Amino acid sequence: MGRTHGLETTTIGSYPKPEYLNISDWFSVPQGPDTSSPTARYENELETLGEDAETLFRRAAKEVIADQIDAGVDVVTDGEVRRENYIHYHCRHLQGISFRETEEKVLREGSYRALLPVIQAKIEAAEPFLVNDWKAAQDCSAHPVKATLPGPMTIADTVVNKHYDDEAALGKDIASALNVEAKRLADAGCRYIQIDEPLFARRPEHALAFGIENLERCFHGIGADARKVSHMCCGYPDRLDNPDYPKAPPSSYFALAEALDDSVLDAVSLEDAHRHNDLALLERFAKTEVIFGAVAIAKSRTEGVDEIETRLRDALNHINPERLGVAPDCGLGMLPRETARAKLSNMCEAVKRIKDS
Numbered sequence: 001m002g003r004t005h006g007l008e009t010t011t012i013g014s015y016p017k018p019e020y021l022n023i024s025d026w027f028s029v030p031q032g033p034d035t036s037s038p039t040a041r042y043e044n045e046l047e048t049l050g051e052d053a054e055t056l057f058r059r060a061a062k063e064v065i066a067d068q069i070d071a072g073v074d075v076v077t078d079g080e081v082r083r084e085n086y087i088h089y090h091c092r093h094l095q096g097i098s099f100r101e102t103e104e105k106v107l108r109e110g111s112y113r114a115l116l117p118v119i120q121a122k123i124e125a126a127e128p129f130l131v132n133d134w135k136a137a138q139d140c141s142a143h144p145v146k147a148t149l150p151g152p153m154t155i156a157d158t159v160v161n162k163h164y165d166d167e168a169a170l171g172k173d174i175a176s177a178l179n180v181e182a183k184r185l186a187d188a189g190c191r192y193i194q195i196d197e198p199l200f201a202r203r204p205e206h207a208l209a210f211g212i213e214n215l216e217r218c219f220h221g222i223g224a225d226a227r228k229v230s231h232m233c234c235g236y237p238d239r240l241d242n243p244d245y246p247k248a249p250p251s252s253y254f255a256l257a258e259a260l261d262d263s264v265l266d267a268v269s270l271e272d273a274h275r276h277n278d279l280a281l282l283e284r285f286a287k288t289e290v291i292f293g294a295v296a297i298a299k300s301r302t303e304g305v306d307e308i309e310t311r312l313r314d315a316l317n318h319i320n321p322e323r324l325g326v327a328p329d330c331g332l333g334m335l336p337r338e339t340a341r342a343k344l345s346n347m348c349e350a351v352k353r354i355k356d357s
Contacts, residue, residue: 006321007312007351008074010291012231012269013086013148013196014331015064015079016340021056022048025333026085026238039099040115042084042092054136057082062140067341072348075144075192078137080331086196087150087158088117093129094177096121096163103160118160123173125180131188138190147190149178151197151230152214153206168210175217182218186226193222194229194269198330201234201248204255212256216264229291230260231269233330236298240334245298250277257284267291271329272311274298282318290319293329294350295343300335302342308350316354326351 017023024041046053064079083089091097102115130147138145150158152174156167164170182193195218200207219228234252237245253270260268261284268285270277271293282290292315295303315324326347332340 006324007355008325009072009348009351010075010146010192010325010327011068011073011077011344012327012329012331013077013080013194014083014333015067015077015081016333016335016337017079017081018060018063018337021060021081023082024084039084039088039117040102042088043099058136058140061137065137065140065143065145067337068344069141069143071341071344072352073143073344075146076141077146077148078133080148080333082133086148086331087155090130090150090178090181091117091155091159093126093181094123094174095126096123097159105160116158116160119163119170121163123170123177125177128181128184130181131184131190134185134190135188144191146192146194146229147185148194148196148231149182149218151195151199151211151218152178153199153203153211154197157199167206168214171210171214172217175214178218179220183221186222190226192227192229193219194231195219196231198231198233198235198248200232200256201252204252207256208259212259212263219264227266228264229267229269230265231291231330232256233269233271233293234275236274236330236334240298240300242298247275250275253277253281254284257281261285261288263288267325269293269325269327272315273303273329276311279315279318282315282324285319285323287323289323289325291325291327294326294347295328297328297330297332297343298334300339302339303346305346305349305353308347309353312350312354321354 023045060081061078065076068076097117098120099117101118105116106113134147152171155174156170234248267289269291273293273296294308
């Protein structure tokens with residue numbers, strides 16, 4: 001078939017933190033009432049790191065980027081090594097959200113409870129912060145580094161709202177604040193900007209009513225030099241190998257595909273490895289790149305190269321290779337580091353086989 005173009009490989013966001021980086025995250029806490037402890041402990045842990053914090057964060061980013069490049073990944077992330085979770089790290093840099101006052105909230109359709117920060121005033125952007133993170137990571141590599149942000153619906157679901165009466169208005173203000181940071185990234189030279197909206201899959205009716213409009217608002221004023229990406233998984237548990245965790249229905253992807261394809265997005269990241277989709281889904285995307293989840297991130301088993309290659313070849317029966325990207329289903333932070341490396345290596349080897357065939 002000749003050398004295949006496209007099939008760019010990437011990672012989604014999180015990566016296992018090196019052991020020396022004493023920053024807790026939502027992947028490392030036990031089940032039960034202590035689930036929210038990383039958010040509660042974060043500021044104290046930063047104080048403990050003290051003047052060494054920036055040095056350690058840069059060292060960690062360099063290591064996780066090296067892991068990705070060694071595996072063969074084309075577009076890497078900094079592993080979100082600075083974050084206790086991908087949502088609250090950004091919330092700490094938004095005006096209107098208080099971490100001093102927290103309240104318990106039931107999340108993910110009753111799957112778990114957590115103590116969450118509280119919206120007390122209008123949401124607005126504050127001082128720049130992701131540009132520093134991105135530049136520090138990009139200095140580590142000649143490979144492009146993707147910056148990741150949580151989306152408006154996902155932020156709204158993971159805080160306690162005590163200010164807004166209207167969910168759409170809340171989402172609009174969050175989107176406007178995210179847009180400020182996204183434009184800062186684009187102006188600084190970041191060429192891959194990803195906004196994560198897993199809540200789309202859980203609440204497709206809200207996504208269609210106002211979520212996609214607010215997602216597009218996040219990218220207002222960003223030109224063609226930066227690729228506009230959104231990640232949308234169907235939800236993951238707080239521990240490995242938990243088959244009973246309730247995920248969003250696979251029908252959500254079909255319900256959202258046409259609207260996402262008509263949006264400003266250049267690429268949409270979807271999971272497939274944890275639970276296979278009907279691959280006719282890919283035909284619903286006529287112009288948007290689909291970043292296809294090729295390895296599971298909540299299962300400890302490492303997929304073989306042949307297994308990944310077969311699934312990707314099946315996918316290519318439904319979409320042109322120029323519009324198929326390849327990635328893990330979601331962030332890799334839940335996995336042991338060796339397992340994350342093995343999964344990425346096998347994923348990239350499967351892509352190489354296809355490209356070289």
